[in-house]
Amino acid sequence: MRILRILGRLLLGLAFVALVVFVGGYYYLKNTTQPQTSGRLVLEGLSAPVEILRDAKGMVHVKAANEHDLFFGQAVAHAQDRLWQMEFQRRIGAGRLAEVLGEGAVPTDKFLRTLGVYRAAEQAYENLPPDLRAIVDAYTDGINAYLATNPPLPLEFKLLGFEPEPWTPADVLVWQKMMSYDLSGNYERELLRYRLLARGLSKERIEALLPGYPEDAPTIVRRTPEELLRPPEAPAPGGEAPTPAPTGAAWADELLAVARTLPSGLEASNNWVVGPERSTTGKPLLANDPHLGLSAPSIWMLMELESPTYHATGATFPGLPTVVIGKNDRVAWGVTNHAADVQDLYLLDEVEGGYRYKGEVRPYRIRRETIAVKGGQPVELEVRESVYGPVISDVVNAPKGQALALAWVSLEPSDETMAAFYGIGKATNWEEFTAALLHLKAPSQNFVYADVEGNIGYLAPGKIPVRKTGHSGKYPVPGTGEWDWMGFVPAEALPRAYNPPEGYIVTANNRSTPPDWPYVFTYEWAKPYRAERIEELLTAQPKLGPEDFMRIQNDEVSLLARAFRPVLARLEPKSARAAEWKKKLLAWDANETAASLEASVFQAWYAELARLPEAEVGEPYWNEPLYLLRALQEGDPACDARGMSCMEFAAEALDRALARLDALGGVVPWGQLHPAVFDHGVMTHQPQLRRFFDRQVAHGGDRYTVNMGAYDFATFRMNHGPSYREIVALGHPEQSYWIHPMGQSGNVLSPHYADLLPLWARGAYLPMGGENPVARLVLEP
Template sequence: MAGIGRGLLWTLLLVLAAVLGVVVWARATSAPQVSGDVTLGGLSGPVTVTRDAWGVPHIRAQSDEDAVYALGYVHWQDRAWQMDFQRRVVAGRLSEVLGEPALAQDRFLRTWGFQQAAESVLPALSERSRSLVRAYTAGVNAAMGQGKVAPEFRILGYTPEAWKEVDSVSWSKLMAYDLGGNMEDEVLNTRVTQRLGQQGLDEVTAPYPADGPTILSGDELAKTGVRPAGGLDTASLSTSALGALQAHLNAARELGLQAVPGKGSNDWVIGGSRTASGKPILADDPHLALTSPMLWYLADIQGPTLKAIGASIPGLPAIVIGRNERVAWGVTNTNPDVQDLYIEPADASFTQRQETIKVKGGADVTLTVRESRHGPVVSDAGAADVGPRVALKWTALQPGDTTMDAFMGLNYARNWDDFKTALSQYVAPSQNFVYADVDGNTGYYAPGRVPLRNGWDGSLPVSGDGSREWTGYIPFEGLPHTYNPADGLVVTANNKVVPDSYAYNLGNSRNWAEPYRAERITQLLTARPDGLTVQDVKAVQLDTVSLVWRDLKEELLATQPDGDLSRQALELLRGWDGDERADAVAPSIFEAWLMQLQKMAQDELGNSTTLNSLSVLRQLQADSELCRNAAAQVQNCAAELSASLGRAVDDLSARLGSDPSAWTYGKLHHVASNHRAFGNVGALAWLFNHGAPTGGGTNTVNVARPEQGTFNQTHGPSYRQIIDLSDLNNSVFIGSLGQGGNPLGNHVSDQQSMWTEGEYLPMSTDAADWGKVKTLTLTPGK
């Protein structure tokens, strides 16, 4: 036995040595050069790239083009796989490297024409933007030429192609899909009206409360008046069309692009009258899918006139959220209705194009895509004998998108006028931009193309016979905005933008996120009318108190328990203050119960239907028909409360054991930053995925909605920033994971523990704040 034991030990040691050898080799062949000197063509002068203790590059160049060249260089060094994957997504070329399992996604992407939309962007851009895109592209290709290969390329066995200028604008099209549009709403609304009638829309998706907070008040609006009448249309979709559209939505979900209840963002700007310093403080935390690598890449770019620091996106040549030496900005999703489904008449004319999808390990697939005057037909797979075709009209697919000009302009903005001029070029996705400057001014603008509709509200598909056409877009000057508001505060959390006195229609009453986050942020910021500091703002960003619990508490605690576990769970909830801390038990019970209640419409509408918290509240308060489930012998909402609590505690017991006092939230609720390609590949997931216990929940300010079925946090604050306009280098930021994309690198996840614990990095251009550094000098060559 001892001999067998020694033999097994030696075998394990040899395997371990082999694994370590592979890791050492892989790190040596994929790790980027971050210090010393490298000679590169395409530069006009030397550039220094100083990476700080967290891997954040601080770029110093003698020309703006060289600074952006260096940004492209470091983006590829640290995020090569992410950049290649993103451009493959836009182009619908995943099957080339992932094989047949990615074919449905490629069909969706090719049908919608994201790549064609991206290619129409470049000719519309200003010369300054084109020049910076060219410089960025040269920098990416210079890094690619250094011979370092990301592990994903080795695993999948292919070499990435040279970077092209269109690749530097293409990902913005997928961001527009992720953050804008309501096709998914139109599909759901169609199913609802077919099953429950038009009155069912307010049952399944509760309208925004009449007393809910709006971003702007009536006296802050630039224009008020009477809006054109808008109502529900009567056009409907066939079963086959609904199935085809749902297939597109399912493919988007596989890519991490989907509407998630509670998904959103927070940003706010506080005027100097409310702060200790007398100057503004601006905060932002965009809530997006939490992936590995993380979406954002923190960077500091300094040229002669381009001086910006904040969050960039690998593949895009600009700081997307951040500040320069005078101006700070933050963004959240506005979510106006910018998509419409058109049911084309029998005599409609179509153009068509052929798409060839190459499939690794399989034969090429040919896809015929038809387009009407409204846009791509999204209801068929190219067959000639299908029924009425449904086309999609969407602002992000229209030619002449100058959104890249807008972001470049923000990087250079010196004041409010420059800020507005930049945003006048903004197309999609519409965002809430908050503004502050070193002179003490604050502001807000919601730019983007928002269609004008006359006679319908966009909730349902409409006829393509010409009776329901867009008549233009809301003029830029008429879009919601304010400058130096009298109360010194603008708060946005994807809530309703304007009161009903606004002269235009941004969307129907179901378009907006629930009011809980906006209400809680405002509550915390106004509790102290002045003297606010960066530390105070941190506490607001990290707040995990649930106002959803406040509203549901009375209904839930009146529930009749159906067993001992349910009784114990109710007792644990009775004294709870609503704070969804990771070390508390009550959040586990509350979120598990809410998760069950959100399913109450699935017997009517199918398993993909999830109610939001506000809709759950409305059903319970009204003893709605949606509570009833004949198959489960549930006759009313009281019975549904008992049954759903029973299901919730049974689920928790199976996951965490039979003692409710041990059901601490952190055992159940983990952030899951998973890899887009290998996140579900068992042999590789351990290397590429990253997780940690987290607090927060559905609609808390520090949003961390548990995913149905897993309780994982898959969406949340992908980036946080707090900018102090009294001392710009006193500003802070943090990403959700780390700067690196290489799973074997030093900075792949070193920000995650800080992010979960509520810590921040210095958002400083002062080298004294950078900690231990490594400096790489890029020297011009032939």
């Protein structure tokens, strides 16, 4: 017994020592990774003191005597709270992840080096006018001045064993380019169609599997202006552009897989605005919730920036100056993706000495890149450049005769998109707002607008190619010069509206213009469900207030579930249990709350329905609801290939869905099955650290609900959603609100790392602009 007591005391002592070491280590790391947020900090490069104020939730207010110092101070605040995120972002854009992450990041680096995004950012900076270059310089200098103070570094730097290098202007602009990449993903759809051709599918079958936007679905602009009804400069006549099927699908599969490793922002976004006649405040109300990939930390940082000549409040991108979405003293704006097609793939006719273009042989321009690899040998890369752009098929060593070059407006050497976001932050009226937006190159976005005078408006700016008749932009086309872009949509023909008679404007990535608009912007519009639901809610009452907008932003009624109700009604269940759930689903109101059991069963059934053409398309799930609805209601070759009717397939799918749920623990509430997951990105690949950095929370909705909850069919985990919510009451700043998931800080040991997540998850909001400051840091020259 005495020995046991001694052992017990020894183990208790060891446990106490371990606890002391753990607690001590925790507080050591906490104290050595958190930035200074109060007092004074001397920084070289300022002309006058700058105040950085933070409230109890970490919301930031930067006050400066001039714009140079303002954007310098914004950079310091960004670096204090998001230095690792900014480091990771610039390494993505530069194709330099393998330097710190090792061999696993080489394929992504190869792809981005081939694209030449960083090179395009360098060229863009060189071509900026002096006033824009001054903004980028001020922001870059602010980051470097902060780094020169030898500040505490976030934990990721310690774990990966390196320190950040000084920043360059291209490091700033490259994230603008990467956001353009995220939101301009048409070339992936071209690759997908090209891959389906390689599998032997006809273009007619591919179009059936990827149906277009319904003719009777809502458009953002409801009528074509008289001045645009006249024919534009007509595209040159021609037949349909030929697209020879590729030799084998393996390399196309591989290239598409590499492209899909990069972030994608094409899932969804909502914004809308109502005029004073529809508002309880007597002034316009504006709402926006951009839906992007969920991440830890958040993609946004919320800020108020104030100087004598610039005062804007809203969502900012760490790594970039200015406010992206928000308001100033006179106007407010919201942004969703227009998804205009600004990318094309060209099949090059390769010959000895280069490729054939306009009847002559053109040599490739060769660019050589060296990718440093942590723990490994450098990788040498030879990039071939054509008149269209880089040959991206070289990333996966495509066979001879299969060279695909990417044309993309964001790779052009001149890009003043920065001027658009800077200008709208200073705009005081519709004319100034639209004039600023015409500087935007890519990605083309849907901007809704409101001002204190009671006006509302909409504009979708961007440099959008005009294609020859027969070139839809859906498939790769021959790169012989015959199918080159003919020019770009003129400013006067961009989608726009100003004080429409309806008294409101809604955008949800749906089609922007009516069918008689003289220019085609894309064929890849989002499904109309969210736009239809928002309009349904906006028109359900004569006037709306900020609380109504909150309710609409958090609405989880699924028009997808409603659309599949007729299929469900016709379904003949295969089991008693399926019959019971059919009855429950038909009685269900299609409200996919986190507590809903019916939502879990419906979405599991829909996921099984999405397996219908898997043998044909070579993918386990095919999330094309318009195709699936037509197939289930009218029949389809995919059902014939299975030797059954499509309704028999639907009945079997319900039993498979219930069996799958049983394997996952039974029919549980949708939020439990479908958590919103915030992955760190880097530490997610370190299993022992994943739970420390990642976060998740129960969430409702689906890909097509207003409160969007897109998920992975294989896991039901939600990976895209509302990355920011804002509601602006023009003329009533006290009734303006904002929220974003996770928190303001990217430092995992900060109290603001994930303190906003519970608020976001339950649909709560904070006052826009923040509350009384609790910390004041003065930057001094």
